[in-house]
Amino acid sequence: MAKTNPFTFIQQVRTETAKVTWPTRRETMISTIMVFVMVTFAAAFFFIADQALGYLVGLIMNVSV
Incomplete structure (x- = not known):
């Protein structure tokens, strides 16, 4: 499994979050x-x-009794 440093991970998370279409x-x-x-x-x-x-x-x- 590839390891990613925390800074790169946060950048990737922010990039993916920006792609989300949020509801109004x-x-x-x-x-x-x-x-x-x-x-x-x-x-x-x-x-x-x-x-x-x-x-x-x-x-x-x-009834059954």
């Missing part, structure tokens, strides 16, 4: 809001699915 503040806010919306939908879906399956299992367990 607006893009970041929209992405963040969309993540929260999707998390809310997923949480609601899994809550409803869990309640429904729990109810069905409860019915099955009470």
Whole structure:
């Protein structure tokens, strides 16, 4: 493995960082809001699915006794 001195490494990191296309503040806010919306939908879906399956299992367990 090639060894690089710290100064050269920092220069390479700065060069690569300059190539990155950073999102704008607006893009970041929209992405963040969309993540929260999707998390809310997923949480609601899994809550409803869990309640429904729990109810069905409860019915099955009470019928078999």
